[in-house]
Amino acid sequence: xxxxxxxxxxxxxxxxxxxxxxxxxxxxxxxxxxxxxxxxxxxxxxxxxxxxxxxxxxxxxxxxxxxxxxxxxxxxxxxxxxxxxxxxxxxxxxxxxxxxxxxxxxxxxxxxxxxxxxxxxxxxxxxxxxxxxxxxxxxxxxxxxxxxxxxxxxxxxxxxxxxxxxxxxxxxxxxxxxxxxxxxxxxxxxxxxxxxxxxxxxxxxxxxxxxxxxxxxxxxxxxxxxxxxxxxxxxxxxxxxxxxxxxxxxxxxxxxxxxxxxxxxxxxxxxxxxxxxxxxxxxxxxx
Amino acid sequence: xxxxxxxxxxxxxxxxxxxxxxxxxxxxxxxxxxxxxxxxxxxxxxxxxxxxxxxxxxxxxxxxxxxxxxxxxxxxxxxxxxxxxxxxxxxxxxxxxxxxxxxxxxxxxxxxxxxxxxxxxxxxxxxxxxxxxxxxxxxxxxxxxxxxxxxxxxxxxxxxxxxxxxxxxxxxxxxxxxxxxxxxxxxxxxxxxxxxxxxxxxxxxxxxxxxxxxxxxxxxxxxxxxxxxxxxxxxxxxxxxxxxxxxxxxxxxxxxxx
Numbered sequence: 001x002x003x004x005x006x007x008x009x010x011x012x013x014x015x016x017x018x019x020x021x022x023x024x025x026x027x028x029x030x031x032x033x034x035x036x037x038x039x040x041x042x043x044x045x046x047x048x049x050x051x052x053x054x055x056x057x058x059x060x061x062x063x064x065x066x067x068x069x070x071x072x073x074x075x076x077x078x079x080x081x082x083x084x085x086x087x088x089x090x091x092x093x094x095x096x097x098x099x100x101x102x103x104x105x106x107x108x109x110x111x112x113x114x115x116x117x118x119x120x121x122x123x124x125x126x127x128x129x130x131x132x133x134x135x136x137x138x139x140x141x142x143x144x145x146x147x148x149x150x151x152x153x154x155x156x157x158x159x160x161x162x163x164x165x166x167x168x169x170x171x172x173x174x175x176x177x178x179x180x181x182x183x184x185x186x187x188x189x190x191x192x193x194x195x196x197x198x199x200x201x202x203x204x205x206x207x208x209x210x211x212x213x214x215x216x217x218x219x220x221x222x223x224x225x226x227x228x229x230x231x232x233x234x235x236x237x238x239x240x241x242x243x244x245x246x247x248x249x250x251x252x253x254x255x256x257x258x259x260x261x262x263x264x265x266x267x268x269x270x271x272x273x274x275x276x277x278x279x280x281x282x283x284x285x286x287x
Numbered sequence: 288x289x290x291x292x293x294x295x296x297x298x299x300x301x302x303x304x305x306x307x308x309x310x311x312x313x314x315x316x317x318x319x320x321x322x323x324x325x326x327x328x329x330x331x332x333x334x335x336x337x338x339x340x341x342x343x344x345x346x347x348x349x350x351x352x353x354x355x356x357x358x359x360x361x362x363x364x365x366x367x368x369x370x371x372x373x374x375x376x377x378x379x380x381x382x383x384x385x386x387x388x389x390x391x392x393x394x395x396x397x398x399x400x401x402x403x404x405x406x407x408x409x410x411x412x413x414x415x416x417x418x419x420x421x422x423x424x425x426x427x428x429x430x431x432x433x434x435x436x437x438x439x440x441x442x443x444x445x446x447x448x449x450x451x452x453x454x455x456x457x458x459x460x461x462x463x464x465x466x467x468x469x470x471x472x473x474x475x476x477x478x479x480x481x482x483x484x485x486x487x488x489x490x491x492x493x494x495x496x497x498x499x500x501x502x503x504x505x506x507x508x509x510x511x512x513x514x515x516x517x518x519x520x521x522x523x524x525x526x527x528x529x530x531x532x533x534x535x536x537x538x539x540x541x542x543x544x545x
Contacts, residue, residue, distance in 0.1 A: 181345060182375045184363040186437070192389040200379040277379040279419035 065247045070254070073247035083236075087255060090221055090232040093149070097156025098217040105161040105213065106206070109168025113202070123169075130162045134223045142227065152224035159220035160213040167209030171202025204278065207271040211264055218260050292473050293319040293342065293441055298351035300337055300499075310498035311337045315351070317492065317501065319441070322471040326488030328478055328531070334499025335477045339443050342475065343369045356440060368434030368472075370444040374426035376418040376433075383414040386433045404432040407466060424455040428462065435466065441473040448483070460486055464511060481531065485524045486513055493530045503530050 047067050053059055054066030061069075077083035108126070112118045138155055145151035175198055183197050225234020233252050240248035300312040312334040319325055327335045340346040342353060344363040353360045355367065363369075376385045383392060383401050390397045405411060408428035418426055427447055434442055444463075448456040460483060467474055478484050484491045488507055495502040505527050513520055 178371070178373070178375055179377065181363075181369075181371070182377075184345065185343065185365075185367070185369045186388050186433075187363070187365050188389050196389060197377070200377070203379075275379075277417045277419065279378065279417075 062244060062246060065250065070247050070250045074251045074254075077248070077251055083251070083255065086231060086233050086236050087259070090225065090234065091259065093152055093224070093232065094156060094217045094221045097153045097220060098160045098214060100153065101157030101160035101217070102164050102210065102213045104157070105164030105209070106168055108161075109165045109206075109209070110172065112165075113169045113172030113198075119169075126162075126165065130166070134159060134220055138223060138227050147228045152221070152229070155224045156217050156220040159216040163212035163216055164206070164209040167205045167212070168202065171205025171209075172198055174205070175201040204275055207267065207275070211267050211271075214263050214267065215260065218256060218263075222256065290320060291318040292321040292323075292356060293317070293475070294352075294354040294357075295338075295342070296352045296354075298338070298341065298349055298353060300334065300341065300346070300349045312341075312349070313498040313500045315499075315501060317504075319473060319475065322473055324467055324474045324476070324487060324489045325492060326476045326478055326484040326490075327492045327494060328481065328484040328527070329494030329499075329502075330496055331479065332499075333494040333496040335494050336445055337499065338494075339369075339445050339475065339477050342441070343367050343443050345369075365437040366440045368437060368439035368442040370427070370430055370434055370442065370447040372446045372449050374418070374423075374430040376426055376429055378418050381415050381417055382410060382421070382429050385418070385429055386436055388433060388436075390436075400436055401432075404436050407435070407469070408432045408462065422455070423451050424459055427451070427459065431463070431466070435470065435472065439472060441475060444474065444476045446477055446479065449479070456483070461512075463487065468511065481524060481528060482515065485520065485527055486515060491527055493527065505530065 050059075050064075051067045054061070054064070054068075059066070074083070108122070112123055112126075134155060137158060138151075141151040141155055145154065179197055179201070180193075183193055188196065221232070222234045222237075225232040226238050229235040229238075233255055237249050237252035240246075240252065295315055295317040298312055298315040299310065302309045302311055315334075315338060317325075327338065329335050337346065341349050342355075342360065344360045344367060347360075347362065360367070383405065386401050386404060387397055392398050392401065402414075405414060408431055410425060410428055410432070413421065413425065418429070421429065431447075448459050451459060463474075464487065466472070474487075476484075476487055478487075485507055491505045491507060493502045493505065494500065505523070507523055509517075509519060509523065
């Protein structure tokens with residue numbers, strides 16, 4: 001709307017012939033709904049095909065139970081309270097691990113981003129640690145800290161540290177040098193420089209780091225719970241596998257997927273709010 | 288205290304390049320009176336932007352002396368407002384917050400001043416707009432307001448309207464003259480546009496490249512507002528152009544020699 005005002009020389013000219021307000025609102029709402037429904041199109045099609053194939057007897061029920069059977073299992077697990085308690089344990093682990101690893105990653109990224117000397121000092125070692133797979137580290141953590149919560153949370157923290165570290169560092173280093181000149185001319189203090197230039201400018205990267213970190217936190221959680229646990233969704237899956245309860249395995253996987261998406265959506269919501277100023281490509285057909 | 292706000296004496300600037308030393312500025316002498324509007328013009332490579340950066344304190348590796356209000360320049364500060372070729376606004380801040388910069392809009396004085404300068408650059412109604420929503424000319428006006436809000440002793444402008452279309456540019460020149468006549472801020476304006484230099488400047492400083500030095504200083508004794516079409520304007524423009532052509536000649540000569 002502002003664009004119109006500018007190009008028409010500060011005179012407000014509606015882009016389209018005026019429509020009744022209600023009709024306009026209906027249209028906007030419809031458009032929004034369509035955009036949401038498009039996201040559901042592919043999964044719904046897959047589930048439908050799957051169910052039909054299962055009913056026709058084309059699938060081995062032990063290996064691939066139908067969506068309806070999985071749903072019934074889900075309802076059962078929810079009604080007994082089993083699923084909720086496992087999910088609670090898993091979420092708590094993921095959250096603690098993410099908070100620990102993520103905040104350390106953010107702090108390290110800021111520190112190394114600010115200082116060339118710090119980069120030379122610690123970045124090579126951190127890059128070396130970054131490529132170590134969870135499965136290679138897990139036995140060591142179990143030896144050191146036992147099968148308890150500590151080893152699990154540390155494993156998750158190890159995973160969530162690196163995406164935030166790498167992206168925060170990258171974000172700080174890619175701040176436009178021209179804006180630094182502006183900050184110098186305006187006599188920004190060091191604190192102003194951090195608060196008003198570096199943090200906002202690297203926020204897009206930091207958010208990317210947070211989203212990747214959360215993803216890795218769930219990944220680390222599964223590894224940790226599969227290695228040995230007596231509770232949590234990972235345990236539920238592993239336990240069900242040993243009894244060939246495929247429906248329960250599916251419920252566990254789907255819960256992971258849903259919770260992962262949900263946590264990602266929360267971060268994305270914040271991202272959209274805080275990065276409203278960004279002027280970037282949103283896709284050619286966005287309306 | 289001398290009457291001159293800015294005194295530049297025997298300034299040299301030598302750049303070290305892989306190919307050897309390059310003298311960008313040699314023996315620059317310039318005195319700028321308080322409230323004066325100076326335009327600096329010359330072909331690219333004549334060191335006019337380098338000179339501006341030295342006065343701004345963004346470049347401190349020079350020889351000679353640069354005094355602002357009798358004090359040597361040691362680094363960038365708000366006494367020397369700087370307008371870059373691009374607006375260089377913070378994209379995450381609205382217009383009013385960009386102008387306020389590191390000052391808080393929660394302070395009544397700051398808010399009042401910001402509103403005052405938004406009115407001065409004629410951007411009322413756009414206080415809450417983000418830079419991406421502004422045209423090039425509007426964004427540059429925000430940058431001017433941001434510099435003026437800090438009440439600089441001298442405003443340094445480095446080809447500020449170079450990226451704008453002809454209509455917006457002439458409008459911006461009028462806006463700038465308006466501001467200058469209201470505030471009487473000392474202006475040092477770098478341009479490569481002859482018309483712009485003659486239209487704005489009380490004195491036009493003509494610079495010559497290789498090594499960058501001042502060729503001559505042409506006073507423009509025309510009252511404001513100036514008319515580009517008037518014969519006296521055209522006469523002075525031709526006069527400066529002749530100096531300018533003299534500047535270009537040696538460049539052609541050496542070019543032909545190679």
